[in-house]
Every structure is written in structure tokens, then in C-alpha cells.
Amino acid sequence: MILTKLGYAARGVLYALIGLVALQIAFGGDGEADKSGAIGIVAAQPFGAVVLWLMTVGLAALAVWQAREALSRRGRARDRAESAVRAVFYVLLVVSLLGLLLRGKQAASTDSQSRDVTRTLLDLPAGQLLVGVAALGVIALGLHWIHEGWTEKFMKDMTGGGQAVRRLGQAGYIARGVVAVAAGVLVGRAAIAYDPGRAVGIDGALKALADAPAGPWLLAAVAVGLVLFAVYCLAEARWHRT
Secondary structure, X not given: OHHHHHHHHHHHHHHHHHHHHHHHHHOOXXXXXXXXXXXXXXXXXXXXXXXXXXXXXXXXXXXXXHHHHHHOOOOOHHHHHHHHHHHHHHHHHHHHHHHHHHHOOOOOOHHHHHHHHHHHHHOOOOHHHHHHHHHHHHHHHHHHHHHHHHHOHHHHHXXXXXXXXXXXXXXXXXXXXXXXXXXXXXXHHHHHHOOHHHOOOHHHHHHHHOOOOOHHHHHHHHHHHHHHHHHHHHHHHHHEOO
């Protein structure tokens, strides 16, 4: 239980840094607003390696817990599927962190990962269709997060925190949903154009928001939402049912 709480705190650190870099980009700065950029920022700090090891242990504990939930016969099939997706996400984060800590290998950006996956799919028979389906899946995930935030369903596993935590979670889930929808739309455009170079991850999706009408302000609002989600993650470390 203690290690899973550490994992939620680690997730909060990553989202806080992603949100702060995105806020910097909104006001004309630069940076890489995704997990690889956040990991790099932590690594560059005094005692950064110690913090990364703690994050690795916590995220690994989250991965094991979510995998156990996915394999459990308790609960709805939908909930088990969501746990499986979370477990995969945490495993990928742990692999990135271990690659940096043990081999000095920098974590790949979500943009490059998205382009690599898109390129691989496009080389397959019916590749455009497969990428299009993947794009719809990412958009659906984003809409799901927006719905979760709007309806406050994320609170079902919280044992406390009150109204303040509800508002933090609402802002955070909606912000994550907007980013996922933007990423899905851009992956869909890559499918239509048969061009994997158009596919993006979190960083590319956030930077694409800056090009929309009132883009810098939209990006700033989403960035603030991601920072608030980071605070919500810290609340999860305190009150999430494990």
C-alpha cells in the first residue's frame, strides 16, 4: 500500500513537470512537454537519481497492483480492461526510467514513439485503416477522460478529500482528455495523409493546441489543468482506495 501511494506521488511529479513545461511553451518558451522531458528535468536535479529510483519503485508497485486488478474476477469487464491499460502504461514508464538509470539511455519522446508505431502500422496490410482505428481509440480515450471529469466518476475510488479534491480531479481529467483528443485527431490526419511524420504524442498535441484559435490561452488553460491533476495525484496518494 505504501509503495502504491509512492507511485501516485510519482505520477503527480511527472504531470506537474509536463504542465509547467506546457505553460512555459504557451508563453513563448520551449521544452519537451511529455514524460521523457519530465524525466530529464528530474534527472538534472541534485539527487535526481535518488528521486528517479523512488519513482521507479512506486510506479512498478502501481503496475503490479493494476495488473492484479485486471486479472481479478471481481468487478466489471470494463473496469478490468481499464486496469490492464493502466498497468501497461506504468510498465512502459518503469522501462523508460530503468533504461535511464541503468544504461543512461534517454527516454524516447511520446512524439517519436507515436511516429514509430504509426510507421509500423502503415507498413502493414490495411495500414491506413489500422492507424485510423488507433486514432479513434485515442480520441475515445480522451472523451472518456472528459466524461470522467465532468461527471466526477473518478471520485468512486477516493475515501476522502472533499470538494477541493473533486475540483482538482475535474480540471485534471478534462485537461488530459483535451490533450488525448488533440493527439488522436493528429494521428488520424497522419492516417489520411499516409504520413507517419504527422503523428504526435503528448508534446506534439500540446504544441498543436498553441496553433488553434486563441491557442496560447487554450494551451495555458490545459497546462494549468495538468498541474492541478498533479495535485490531485498527491491527493490520490493520500485517499485513493488500494
